[in-house]
Amino acid sequence: MKTPGTRARPRAAAALVVATFVAAGGLLTAAPASAEEPSGESYTENGGAARNDDDRAQALRDSILDSDAKNVIVIIGDGMGDSEITVARNYAEGAGGELAGIDALPLTGSYTTWSVTEDGAVDYASESASTASAWSTGTKAVDGSLSVDVNGTPQATLLELAKANGLKTGNVSTAEIQDATPAAEYAHISKRGCYGPEETSIDCADEALENGGLGSVSEQLLDARPDVTLGGGSATFDQVAAAGQWEGLSLFDQAEARGYQLVRDAAELDAVVAADQTSPVLGLFTEGNFPVRWQGPEAAVGGGDLEPQSCTENPERLESGLSLGSLTSKAIDLLDGEDGFFLQVEGASIDKRDHAADACGQIGETVDLDEAVQVALSYAQEQGDTLVVVTADHAHTSQIVGSTPPGLSANLLTEEGQNLIVSYGTAVEGESQQHTGSQVRIAAYGPGAANVVGLTDQTDLFFTASGALSLNRDAAALSASGTASADVARIAPGEEFTVSVADLYGDRQVAAVAGAETDLGEADIIDGAASFTVTAPDEPGSFTVALTGTQTGTALAVEVDVADGAAPAPAPSETPTPEATEAPSPGETPESEAGLPPGDSRTPPLNSTGGTVSFVLAGAALTALAAGGLLTLRRRGGLAGKL
Amino acid sequence: MKTPGTRARPRAAAALVVATFVAAGGLLTAAPASAEEPSGESYTENGGAARNDDDRAQALRDSILDSDAKNVIVIIGDGMGDSEITVARNYAEGAGGELAGIDALPLTGSYTTWSVTEDGAVDYASESASTASAWSTGTKAVDGSLSVDVNGTPQATLLELAKANGLKTGNVSTAEIQDATPAAEYAHISKRGCYGPEETSIDCADEALENGGLGSVSEQLLDARPDVTLGGGSATFDQVAAAGQWEGLSLFDQAEARGYQLVRDAAELDAVVAADQTSPVLGLFTEGNFPVRWQGPEAAVGGGDLEPQSCTENPERLESGLSLGSLTSKAIDLLDGEDGFFLQVEGASIDKRDHAADACGQIGETVDLDEAVQVALSYAQEQGDTLVVVTADHAHTSQIVGSTPPGLSANLLTEEGQNLIVSYGTAVEGESQQHTGSQVRIAAYGPGAANVVGLTDQTDLFFTASGALSLNRDAAALSASGTASADVARIAPGEEFTVSVADLYGDRQVAAVAGAETDLGEADIIDGAASFTVTAPDEPGSFTVALTGTQTGTALAVEVDVADGAAPAPAPSETPTPEATEAPSPGETPESEAGLPPGDSRTPPLNSTGGTVSFVLAGAALTALAAGGLLTLRRRGGLAGKL
Structure with a gap:
């Protein structure tokens, strides 16, 4: 715990990464003191809280590269609006601190995340399937649908197009790999919940294999055949195909039959040395979503008035031995090569813990995501030819307030020893807090990063990423x-x-x-x-x-x-x-x-x-x-x- | 009302301004269809919702000017977080539309808005006095204080330094001119509420003239002597000085005695042809804050379930014949010249109506602010030497949700004929909705604009603006x-x-x-x-x-x-x-x-x-x-x- 009012950053762990960034240039870091921009040891001094070391014009020019990207890494913080970023920064690094990955990206903008209704009108408060479909395909989608347009016509995704253009592809998530964000890159279906043949037969009957459809989300994953797929959601793979060539076989057996390297834990993942179309990697580490990293007080009515509490590590998560950062690192290792690659990485449970009014849960997942961003940026800086984009699918409920609100709230004791009251006011206790419709931050580094600056729409990211890779989209x-x-x-x-x-x-x-x-x-x-x-x-x-x-x-x-x-x-x-x-x-x-x-x-x-x-x-x-x-x-x- | 699902923009009124921007380059506009980025007539088509016409790299390079700015215009939407911007855009222009000023700024970032407590620790949920002090002076301030550091020491402001460096200065607000945001540019006092000698004698006694202090906020305004001051708050000027050279005189009489041109309405403002240090302009158009432009349904528990309503014009506001855009235009006319100028413009009541859970009120004020941004950008494009910065002082409560939340909400019928549910969940009915602590958008155009990109702190804006003008800050x-x-x-x-x-x-x-x-x-x-x-x-x-x-x-x-x-x-x-x-x-x-x-x-x-x-x-x-x-x-x- 630091003395209130003194400069909180950089922490030892983050300092190493930041130091690398500074050496290579092009990323943003906290401002050290300089003659031109006075900066003291204390935030309370003139210039003491400033972040901008010097004029950023040259740094930005250096970041605006006209060249094509060889690789693109899109990192999604599910539900990670500006408020969620600030909550995490305040708690983990202090209000004047920096998230070493998220805050280092040099080019920034906002994008709109609305979706469309079944009759083609706009919906101002979208969800993860429609939003993931928007950047995956460039086409606005109906809430709950995956990478089909308003008429149900499948739309080619970044992952599919990257593969079709000869690039390697990867898809990493802390959620079930069938969850909306990862699924939008490989599945085309009217309802995101149709994970396996069983749900599909009931809820997406027209799209079931037995009715001549494309099959369940999981079956479409096997068809899409990314080189690297890492996440949760193994339970569905025990389901059995109801029709098609693999009728009667479990999806696990089908995957094995089709050449996938199946991976179940950290040790098995360590042992994987290559991933390609002949032997793609399918790593499913949990039956459902990953357990979250941090836990803490449940938000409650009047929670802001309680004694502040610190977040603690979730022992269940530690047993897995895996973080989004380590999975991202492994995926990059397996995809890196002369072909170039497209990789999507999702920190899924920022959203899920925001729904649950779980402040420590959402903060821990944001920190987890930030580590993945650091991994991607380190790689991108080394390579010089990699576009890294970090954004959210939609905004969410959590807000920082000064006094206890009428709805749910929690009082956290932050890293710098202050009270942080987080408010959850869009649902009553025990019900799911709602997504919100605010524009969200999009930030980028590398060739094509300039395209995220200013105001864009979520669908623009499809064109930004495919344009950076010069993908033929036909x-x-x-x-x-x-x-x-x-x-x-x-x-x-x-x-x-x-x-x-x-x-x-x-x-x-x-x-x-x-x-x-x-x-x-x-x-x-x-x-x-x-x-x-x-x-x-x-x-x-x-x-x-x-x-x-x-x-x-x-x-x-x-x-x-x-x-x-x-x-x-x-x-x-x-x-x-x-x-x-x-x-x-x-x-x-x-x-x-x-x-x-x-x-x-x-x-x-x-x-x-x-x-x-x-x-x-x-x-x-x-x-x-x-x-x-x-x-x-x-x-x-x-x-x-x-x- | 447009057909749902068809392209909503540009509207005729906005199109004129946007067309100017396109012709001169450097500002962002909606994406027209192109071969490279397919864009249809409908948002539901592939690329139909995209905003980025083409690669922005060159446009951004053009925006990153190393040269000094001759003029700086800082435009503050009080309480205008990303959520408030999105609420206004959705209502007034449609989800895929554009606010012709706010959304056109090419360089964008986020900044942190925390303040400090009296003992120098951080406060995650700040208010308008501490935040305005932060960008006005580069020093973090205690909530409620104006441009003094944590020890009460006055900190030089952008307006004061600009004047000291020989530039002309202006200060425009839709609030009382003594309100926190405009006051931070000219006053140094421990409590923002000490508008006049009467409040100061009671609440800020040590700082009263009769006790050897700097005097009330209004008296400090007369001392600061900006060339142009336009806003509300005339009531306080009927108070009488309690000490000093002007003891016994009303502040109005004092202003007249000190050479101010006093202006009370639109006609009198029209008649003003020059403003300088000999004859500065003090335009006070209302006793208190300006009446807001729009009105609509009061948010209520269950309000999201009611029939959607459209916003209507507030007849009281129209009687004034003035908008933030027209005041900004007049201020620029009076300040424009070979000296260069610093001008601050505030749309104050986005915040005030957010506090009141008044969705139409806050939207109308955002639209009002957007007109001021358009005025400033038109001038800046013409001049080529003017930095325009548009940002907020802090985030606020309003959120866009998909279903009626447990707290207050209102259901609006938007310009494109859809339901927009706005949630206010940080205070109970009848009490003031709270500020929130999220980082907020900062956007800029012109020389020095690059310094807002990425993550900065609110105090950085002081250095960005004073740096762009090469002000000697000593x-x-x-x-x-x-x-x-x-x-x-x-x-x-x-x-x-x-x-x-x-x-x-x-x-x-x-x-x-x-x-x-x-x-x-x-x-x-x-x-x-x-x-x-x-x-x-x-x-x-x-x-x-x-x-x-x-x-x-x-x-x-x-x-x-x-x-x-x-x-x-x-x-x-x-x-x-x-x-x-x-x-x-x-x-x-x-x-x-x-x-x-x-x-x-x-x-x-x-x-x-x-x-x-x-x-x-x-x-x-x-x-x-x-x-x-x-x-x-x-x-x-x-x-x-x-x-």
Whole structure:
């Protein structure tokens, strides 16, 4: 506890990070004393509370980079309005202190967070699904819906587009990974609560797999296949698919079958050394949301009049051994590379504890988020090519007041020994405090950061991030150069051959139909490519395999000649392009050498109508591809460079 | 009323201003559709709600000017937190619309608004006196005190320093001009409520004139002598001075005696053609605060469930024929010139109506403020040398919620036909809603605007504004070149002569003592100069007049030889400097030709101990000065250039 009235900052822990920032420039730090801007040891002296060391013009010029960003990290404090930031700063660092991450971002603005109603009118008080959809897609969404427009049409997300443009992708949250903020980056569904097949069958029936929909939020996560996904929400993955290729399998088994590296705790995460499309990482550390870091007094009517209390560590959270900062650090390690990446990070429970009128809970989560921001900024400063954006999805209830309000309140004893009364006045005791509709802070560092300054809308962030990465936002165009090929031109009846697609970057899956009506199911597209092993029919003649990109509808076809006694022979691609057949560059490793994910050679339950055709998933098929020498995988970074 | 879901902006009225901004560049405007950032007619389309037209990097670079500002306009929305801005935008322009002034400022940040307690500890929920003192002086103040530090020591303000540096100054508010925000620029007192001599005698006794203090807030305003002062609060000026030179006179009479042009209504203000130190303008348009512009439903428990209502114009306000925009425009007209100026403008009743849980009231005042911002930005764009800063003193209670909260609320029908529920939850019905402690938005345009970006403290604004103007903040240094002179070297006993001071820019008044102990009282320093007419004693010999700058304590003395039959003869200045005796530049008009204020030759009641000496105030004395040719007035702009 410091003496009241003396300068509280910097604290030892934060000083290290701040010192790095100062050395590299471009981030904002507390003002030391200078001749020009007098600053004393005490806040009460002239200039003693000032934060601006000197004219910021040059620092800002340095921050306004015209160059493209190679990487973008979007960090969301759920419900982290300006009031929540100030509550956390006051408590943890003192009123004149600094949150070492959040407060260091040099370029700042405000953005509007309203959503739309089902009839397309505006809603001034939005929630996390509509707001996350807004920055994820650039399209305003109806409250409770995920990345669909007001008509229910899916809108491409930053994560999906980054992947389609050849970047690596990550999604980290302290919430269930199906919660609104992380889910908006990969799911398209009318109701955010349709986490698994069970809820979807009841609440989102039209969107259930059994009714021809895109499936539950969790199933859409597996389809989206980010390279790195870290969060809570494992419980839903015990649910069983109700339809589709994976009918009857739990989502965990499905994930394993589709090549995911499943991670359940800190030790397992430590052991992960790589994450890519062949072996994406799915880390689910808790059944539900993460336990929060801090706990303290419950807000109550008259709580502001009680003796002030300090927040304490939540022992349950410490057992997990994980923080948003450590997860962010691991995600960056796994995504960092020549491809570039898009990473979303969410501190989810600022909002959840604000709903619960839990001041210490929301403060601890803000501090937790701030550590993640520090990690991202350190990386970005080192790299020089990374845009970091820190913002909220919407504002929330908590307010700092001078005397006990009529609603709920809590009295906290802050780090500098003062009373901090936090008011929660939008719901009665025991009910959920409400989101509020105020514009919120958006702050950024790195290439493209200038676009957050001034007043923007939440949907602008989609364009800021995709613009910084120069993403091609037309998914169909990203599959327009797609090719299909077979490894034979002629084949004997009943023999197996391989049909492959390449350069279908705009799609996440491809569906195949052999002959007139034999449904071969879908295969995951990995780095633009996927393959099916096909058994030739018993009857000789021309035999066509039709392939359709699941997201863009891009249609391709391969024709082979089925003839008795014909030896398999290499066949040219139906629509060959130089890119599709180029040799690997020196130093590049074909994906087939990167090691196959466990379980991917297992034949899953088929959704086909029967017949003579079988298929294996892409991973195994790639072995044949590599052996045939027909197709090598294009590096994603190379693609991004051409867009 | 527009069709829900269609693009609401720009409205015809706002479009004109915005179009000007676009043409001149540097300000932010709504995003029109472009190929790169798709934007439809409807908010529900992809990109349809985006505000950022294109990459802002170049626009921001253009806004970051290293050059000094000639003028600074600080515009304060009292209690205008981000929530209040959003409430006003939603109601008046639609959620996707823009407040044509507030939202157009290109450089934005947040600042902290905490104050200090009497023992120097921090107070997380401040009020308007301490916060206004913080940006006015750069020193954190105790709640309720005006521009004194925690020990009660007066701190120089932006307005005072600007004046001392030779700039013109203005102070405009919709509140009583003695209210905290305008008062912090000119008054130094422990309790903000000590408006006039009567309250001061009771509540601020130590600071009353009769006890040797600086006097009431209103009396300190007359001492500070800004060139332009416009607001409410005339009632206090009917009070009578309890001590000092003006004892027994009403403050109105005192103001008139000291050369002020008194203005009571719009017509009288229209008639004012100039404002300067010789004839400063004091416009007091209402006895108390201005009536607000809009009125509407009172917030009530359950108010959010009532039928939504629109705001209506307040007929009382319209009768005044004045808005903050029109007052700002007039102030700028009067201040604009080669000297440069500092102008503070306050929209006071955003706060007052928030206290009263009056949503329409606070919205109308925000719209009123926004018009003032538009006026300032138009001027700044035209000039290219004017820093405009728009911010708040502290955050406030009002919040936008989705459903009726347990406390007070009101349901408004917005301009786009939607329900807007505003919650007031920090006090019960009938009591004053509380200020809140959240950091608030600060936004700027022009030279020095970069200094508001990121996180700063309220005290930083003092350094931002004074730095942009390159003000010398050492008042004593600004009087260090001060000179004193007499218009004679020898004089016959009982004859009158004139003693003058020049270049006492750091002081607002100068006190004179003739001989051993004859108190000549104080004279207002006008453009660095003041004079006393002195009657020589009856006894021959050396006779000294001692002069002391009231604010800086700068001590000067003039000695004349009193001898029988001696004819008056010009005497050199005691401490002559080239500047003090320089001839007027071509085109410059000596103040003495500019017309004397009415009433200034009247001899006020004296506080002297008697004796043979009399004096007149500076205005009349200047006539003698001009005739003697000893001293001409230095242009203020020339001084500013030398600092």
